[in-house]
Amino acid sequence: MSPLDAPRDPRNSDLEAALIEAREAYSNARPRSAEIHAKAREVMPGGNTRTVLFYTPFPTAMVRGEGARLWDADGREYLDLCGEYTAGLFGHSEQRIIAAVAAAMAKGINLAAVGENEGKLAAIICRRFPSVEQVRFTNSGTEANIMALAGARGFTGRTEILAFRGGYHGGVFTFPVGVPTSPVNLPIPMRFADYNDAAGAAAAIREAGDKLAAVIVEPMQGSGGCIPATREFLQALRDTTKETGALLIFDEVMTSRHAFGGLQARLGITPDMTTFGKYMAGGMSFGAFGGRADVMAMFDGHRPGAMPHAGTFNNNVLSMAAGNVAMGEIFDEAAAEALFARGEALRDACNAACAKHGLAMHFTGVGSMLNPHFRPGPITAPYKATPVEEQQRELFFFDMLGAGVYLARRGMVALMLPVTDADCARFVAAVEEFCAARKPVLTPA
Numbered sequence: 274m275s276p277l278d279a280p281r282d283p284r285n286s287d288l289e290a291a292l293i294e295a296r297e298a299y300s301n302a303r304p305r306s307a308e309i310h311a312k313a314r315e316v317m318p319g320g321n322t323r324t325v326l327f328y329t330p331f332p333t334a335m336v337r338g339e340g341a342r343l344w345d346a347d348g349r350e351y352l353d354l355c356g357e358y359t360a361g362l363f364g365h366s367e368q369r370i371i372a373a374v375a376a377a378m379a380k381g382i383n384l385a386a387v388g389e390n391e392g393k394l395a396a397i398i399c400r401r402f403p404s405v406e407q408v409r410f411t412n413s414g415t416e417a418n419i420m421a422l423a424g425a426r427g428f429t430g431r432t433e434i435l436a437f438r439g440g441y442h443g444g445v446f447t448f449p450v451g452v453p454t455s456p457v458n459l460p461i462p463m464r465f466a467d468y469n470d471a472a473g474a475a476a477a478i479r480e481a482g483d484k485l486a487a488v489i490v491e492p493m494q495g496s497g498g499c500i501p502a503t504r505e506f507l508q509a510l511r512d513t514t515k516e517t518g519a520l521l522i523f524d525e526v527m528t529s530r531h532a533f534g535g536l537q538a539r540l541g542i543t544p545d546m547t548t549f550g551k552y553m554a555g556g557m558s559f560g561a562f563g564g565r566a567d568v569m570a571m572f573d574g575h576r577p578g579a580m581p582h583a584g585t586f587n588n589n590v591l592s593m594a595a596g597n598v599a600m601g602e603i604f605d606e607a608a609a610e611a612l613f614a615r616g617e618a619l620r621d622a623c624n625a626a627c628a629k630h631g632l633a634m635h636f637t638g639v640g641s642m643l644n645p646h647f648r649p650g651p652i653t654a655p656y657k658a659t660p661v662e663e664q665q666r667e668l669f670f671f672d673m674l675g676a677g678v679y680l681a682r683r684g685m686v687a688l689m690l691p692v693t694d695a696d697c698a699r700f701v702a703a704v705e706e707f708c709a710a711r712k713p714v715l716t717p718a
Contacts, residue, residue: 288664288714295671296330305346306334324444325358325496328682333674338365341691343679351679352696356687359495359527359642362552363599364691370555370595370603377594390593397600398553398561402534403543404523408563409572410587414526414550415443417560418489420582421548422461424562425487425520427571427580433481434461435488435519437468439497439655442489442524442548449497451657468494469502469653471509478513487520487546492536495527497655499637499644499685507542514545520568526550526560527687531613531640533606554592555599608690615697616641616688622701624650630708633716634665641688645669649718665715669707676703 300307310331314320321327334346341364343351356362363370377390395408411417422434436442439450445459454463464485466477478485488510493501514521523544529535530552537543546564553559563569571580586592620636620643627634635650636643646652647665658666670682678700680686686700708715 288661288668291711291714292664292668292671295668295675299671299674300330302349303331303333303345303347307331309334309346325681328670333679340364340366341689341693341696349677351674351677352692352699353689354678354680354686354692354696354700356689357556358551358681358685359530359687360551361556361687361689362530363555363603364689367555367603367690369598373555373594373598374557374591377590380590382590384590387588388590388593390590390597391588394593394596394600397597398549398563401600402525402529402547402563403538404545404547404565405563406566407569408561409569409582410592411550411560411562411584412558412586413443413560414524414548415445415560416584417526417548417550417562418442418446418522418524419459421522421546421562421564422487422489424564424568424571424580425522425546426461428568429486429518429520431484431486431519432462433464433484433486435464435466435474435477435481435485437474437490437494438465439468439494439500440489440491440524441494441496442491443526446489447496449657450655468497468500468655469506471503471506474506475509475513478510478517478519481519482517485517485519487522488514489522489524491524492528492540493531493639493642494655495642495685496683498646498652498683499639499642500652500655501637501639503653504540504542507540511542511544520545520564522546522548522564524548527642528639529553530604530609531642533609536639552604553596553600555595555603557592557595558586558589559592559596604690612688612690613640615692615694616643619643619686619688619697619700622697623704626701626705626708628718629705630712631718632708632712633718634708638686643686645684647716661716668711668714672707672711673703676706678703 310320319327335343336346337344341353343353398408399405440448447455466474521544525535525547532539548562550560572582573579620638623636633649635646637652647662
């Protein structure tokens with residue numbers, strides 16, 4: 274029998290029809306966003322300048338935010354659960370941060386000099402994170418990872434890096450499963466291993482031997498689907514890198530929010546270096562890399578032959594001022610623990626809703642970050658989604674927007690501090706409604 278004659282699963286046809294309807298409803302409700310996108314396409318490829326914000330038929334254009342709420346160009350209001358992909362931890366209108374930025378601006382924006390605030394913020398970070406004896410600032414998490422890997426290569430005198438399939442360490446270090454290496458990745462010699470495969474990773478580290486400068490890993494893969502690393506896996510990396518002399522780098526650009534001292538403190542595993550970014554400057558542009566004093570000494574300008582580390586805006590006055598307030602006054606240990614607990618409860622409630630309806634849909638994550646998967650749990654490694662899974666994920670995104678909930682196109686949720694228990698209950702109700710209404714086109718458990 275020809276494949277064309279084989280009976281089709283009617284659920285797939287219904288899913289395609291549901292998606293067409295959802296896209297049409299989305300477009301009809303947002304004429305102003307459509308207009309903004311069309312004009313931008315005349316002068317910008319794709320009509321935007323940040324890949325993660327692009328989706329078809331066109332992205333929603335936002336015009337205002339307050340607390341945990343957003344308003345789009347067509348006047349629609351949303352509960353913001355995207356949280357600027359973890360960078361928006363403090364919400365859209367934290368008055369202490371706004372006041373700090375305004376005060377810094379009033380004294381001059383670009384001073385081309387060091388300032389007291391950078392040393393203060395560095396001290397806050399060094400006190401909080403077990404691995405960080407010294408730290409330097411960058412403009413983004415991407416830059417932080419670039420400089421951390423440069424430092425590791427300079428310190429060890431080795432060239433190669435081990436990363437993990439499904440990992441993301443910024444725009445120039447992206448390694449999605451099942452996709453050829455991106456042409457925008459930096460030409461650093463890379464080896465790869467499977468995430469959460471402790472034995473396989475240890476074997477790869479030993480095989481690389483004295484060629485390997487560093488292992489870089491997210492304690493929870495963020496863009497890979499909010500997949501937490503097991504403690505066994507991270508401990509294997511710690512033990513084997515010590516054995517071979519390679520450095521262990523934790524990319525905590527996203528996960529540092531999950532405890533006062535990041536996931537490294539929560540798990541009790543201390544890397545040699547850590548990279549940061551996202552929320553730490555209260556929503557201003559920010560990145561940082563830090564670690565052992567002997568490694569960071571590679572960048573000590575008092576030493577002959579120090580490695581250069583440039584960047585016009587590394588210590589810009591807005592980020593430094595906001596960071597001192599954000600990390601020194603607002604996001605203390607009590608706030609970090611409360612946010613972690615809220616996220617854990619939210620993920621459990623979402624998974625209970627999926628289980629209630631008997632669906633192959635599961636939320637993974639740690640603390641205040643979670644991500645839906647349209648297959649049964651547990652999910653411990655990244656994967657290449659099937660076309661049906663991608664359609665189900667798109668339908669979820671549009672249905673959440675229809676319910677007034679804004680999240681990442683891939684479904685990721687990153688809670689902000691202004692998000693309340695009532696907001697979380699609203700999201701759970703929206704997930705419950707999605708499971709009930711879309712059950713005919715979703716995969717049963």
